[in-house]
Amino acid sequence: MTAGGSLAPTLPGHAYTDPAVFAAEQERIFAREWMYVVRADELTGPGRAVRRQVGPDNVIVLRDRAGTIRAFLNVCRHRGARLCLTDSAEFGNAIRCPYHAWTYTLDGRLLTAPNWSAMANLDRDRYGLVPVAVAEWAGLVWVNLAEDPEPLAAQLEPQLGYRFGGQPERIERWRLGELVVGARKTYDVAANWKIIQENFQECYHCGTIHPELIRAIPTFASFDRLGDGEYHTDGYGFADGLDAFSITGQARFPLLPGLAAEDERKYFGMVLRPNCFVSLLPDHAIVHRFEPVSPERTVVVCDWLFDREVAQAPGFDPSDTVEIFHRINEQDFAASQWCQPNMTSRAYRAGGVLVPLEAQIIGGWYYDWYRSRMGAL
Ligand code: FES
Ligand SMILES: [Fe+2]
Numbered sequence: 558m559t560a561g562g563s564l565a566p567t568l569p570g571h572a573y574t575d576p577a578v579f580a581a582e583q584e585r586i587f588a589r590e591w592m593y594v595v596r597a598d599e600l601t602g603p604g605r606a607v608r609r610q611v612g613p614d615n616v617i618v619l620r621d622r623a624g625t626i627r628a629f630l631n632v633c634r635h636r637g638a639r640l641c642l643t644d645s646a647e648f649g650n651a652i653r654c655p656y657h658a659w660t661y662t663l664d665g666r667l668l669t670a671p672n673w674s675a676m677a678n679l680d681r682d683r684y685g686l687v688p689v690a691v692a693e694w695a696g697l698v699w700v701n702l703a704e705d706p707e708p709l710a711a712q713l714e715p716q717l718g719y720r721f722g723g724q725p726e727r728i729e730r731w732r733l734g735e736l737v738v739g740a741r742k743t744y745d746v747a748a749n750w751k752i753i754q755e756n757f758q759e760c761y762h763c764g765t766i767h768p769e770l771i772r773a774i775p776t777f778a779s780f781d782r783l784g785d786g787e788y789h790t791d792g793y794g795f796a797d798g799l800d801a802f803s804i805t806g807q808a809r810f811p812l813l814p815g816l817a818a819e820d821e822r823k824y825f826g827m828v829l830r831p832n833c834f835v836s837l838l839p840d841h842a843i844v845h846r847f848e849p850v851s852p853e854r855t856v857v858v859c860d861w862l863f864d865r866e867v868a869q870a871p872g873f874d875p876s877d878t879v880e881i882f883h884r885i886n887e888q889d890f891a892a893s894q895w896c897q898p899n900m901t902s903r904a905y906r907a908g909g910v911l912v913p914l915e916a917q918i919i920g921g922w923y924y925d926w927y928r929s930r931m932g933a934l
Contacts, residue, residue, distance in 0.1 A: 560783030570905035629686035695733035722790030736862035747891035792823030
């Protein structure tokens, strides 16, 4: 499909509403790529677990007795009951099915079952939990339902390289794996996951809906400085007189250890497909995790991360810092919800258009990536 003049087409309206498209995304994207599911430090010890929907499958992610993080399909091998019935759980030493009490070790082996002596020939090895691939990056745990997935780095590094002008290692200066959560907010957004991600990849809207953001970072309101909308690989500078990216603009926390002078007074944001955003600031970082729940609903969990010593100091109060991006989140999610109901309109059957400033949605491989997995819609 073509669009007029300097405009490029978006996806068609039904890509954001059709249950068949969502089901295909579950299989072709969320079941094949690494998905960010939980912070490693939330799995505080052996037996500590979370439950996540990953594409078409429900998954348990836990820490075993050796301290290793593992993931399994949340399916009892006896008659298929869900083993974990809550979003977070404490299994203790073993995973016991709530139905007939088949019991598994934390590394997934079948340990025992009621009336075990009557099943003399049961091959225990055959009935262990089905494992799911797990990898950790920057303190974030990712899982992949594919049987033999590529390494997580192969998924993340090209995206980080794109963000940092061919130098993916620049993100290491923020030492994300050593930061801890100072605040978390969860947003239940009535919009398709792609609408939210597309929004995050353009700043054509920033001057209209983000007054606090453009006060802090004037580049975001300047079409001249935004140019073609591609990432500024050296970041976006703070406004004169602004000492921190917070609602007051006053610095309350020291710079993160490890940053270079050129990282000070800068903002870097990036989408890490398929379900993570990372935002980097001089004194904190923000990580968004997306759970696509249905074609028209996405849960977004947003963590504000701080240096451990800062976050554990008496009187730690991140509210100034949290408030600015919390407002940005609410503004972005409201805008996403303005669009979602109209995705079924006859006016949007063929979709809309992207202006040159929104080129990153294509140039940032977003549509290229999406179409390479989904084909023509
Ligand atoms: S379904 Fe799990 S023990 Fe029967
Ligand atoms: Fe925005």
